[in-house]
Amino acid sequence: MAAKNEAIGRAYERRHRAAAPSPEEAEAAESATSFYEALGSPEASEAQGEAETAPEGGEPLPLDPATFCDLMSEAALAQTVRYAEVASGLDREWDCESAVELLVARSKRAGQLDDLRRAEVLGVNVKGDKATATVRFGDGAATSVPLVKEDGEWKLAGAGVGGGQ
Secondary structure (H helix, E strand, C coil), X not given: CHHHHHHHHHHHHHHHHHCCCCHHHHHHHHHHHHHHHCCCCHHHHHHHCCXXXXXXXXXXXXXXXXXXXXXXXXXXXXXXHHHHHHHXXXXXXXXXXXXXXXXXXXXXXXXXXXXXXXXXXXXXXXXXXXXEEEEECCCCCEEEEEEEEECCEEEECCCCCCCCC
């Protein structure tokens, strides 16, 4: 699987070196990059000592959940809240921001948060109001992340929404 992802990433990079990204591709790539930047960088977290938010009694997290949620499509927002409701087992009202805090805290405990923070958007393919960003997380393999245009802005799509290939 890793070899396949690397081959896809190399082919994508070759194709896009030959032609500059379209304005739509650049805009979608900027939105995808902003999504992961909202998590904060590992360096900023160490320098700041971690920000205010501390879900589930854990240590504070360096993230901006409001910005993170603003960059999600309606479908992704609903899926994130639903996941928090099911995964937490807590009988409470969840909104996107609290759900993101929960998911980020769990990613941190699983040792995956630094890879998410080091996400690199390698490129984006756009087809109409849907797109697929090729993203590398940390030192891992490249993967596809779907985007969708809602109200004139590129947003991270919910699972099953599909990309632009």
